Amino acid sequence: PTNGGVTAARCPTCGAELRLNLDGTCAHCRASVTNGAVDWIVASVEDAPFVGYPNDSSLAVAAPSVGQGIAALRAADPAFSPDAFRERVRTAFLALQDAWCKQNLDAGRAFLSPGAYFTWRAQLETLAAEGRRNVMEQSTVQRIEPILITHGRVYDDITVRISAAAADFEVDRDNRIVFGDRTV
Numbered sequence: 001p002t003n004g005g006v007t008a009a010r011c012p013t014c015g016a017e018l019r020l021n022l023d024g025t026c027a028h029c030r031a032s033v034t035n036g037a038v039d040w041i042v043a044s045v046e047d048a049p050f051v052g053y054p055n056d057s058s059l060a061v062a063a064p065s066v067g068q069g070i071a072a073l074r075a076a077d078p079a080f081s082p083d084a085f086r087e088r089v090r091t092a093f094l095a096l097q098d099a100w101c102k103q104n105l106d107a108g109r110a111f112l113s114p115g116a117y118f119t120w121r122a123q124l125e126t127l128a129a130e131g132r133r134n135v136m137e138q139s140t141v142q143r144i145e146p147i148l149i150t151h152g153r154v155y156d157d158i159t160v161r162i163s164a165a166a167a168d169f170e171v172d173r174d175n176r177i178v179f180g181d182r183t184v
Contacts, residue, residue: 103127105117169182
């Protein structure tokens with residue numbers, strides 16, 4: 001259906017709100033909507049083995065050490081640069097902090113999973129409803145340290161520990177500090 005989902009909200013023949021009679025016809029135009037003549041239907045669902053990869057292989061394996069993980073990444077992608085990766089992490093971290101403080105996640109959206117995005121958005125909406133906002137001043141990143149590297153067939157995953165500092169506080173509608181302080 002053009003509106004998405006498994007069941008259309010409208011009859012594919014007449015366009016009226018979809019209400020089906022017991023025989024599977026549209027209550028408005030009597031078109032047979034459930035037999036596949038005017039729209040697709042699911043006739044059956046059968047179990048089938050996953051054929052993308054052999055059953056005995058894993059999609060990804062964590063490297064025994066960070067050094068070995070970087071070596072595996074470089075073997076698969078000779079252009080991989082740990083320094084360029086760290087710079088990308090720094091950019092993402094600072095963009096996320098900025099988006100959070102501006103209460104507008106659009107600038108950092110590319111760096112957030114859907115789950116993180118919706119969680120952060122809910123937290124920002126709560127702050128806004130309470131008339132507060134978070135402020136971070138003099139943000140600096142001291143160190144970005146890879147701590148786990150997973151190299152896989154479909155994706156590579158690098159978990160990092162970020163050491164950073166900032167003056168972190170919340171202000172109310174009148175810009176008075178209500179939590180934290182301006183000390184880094």
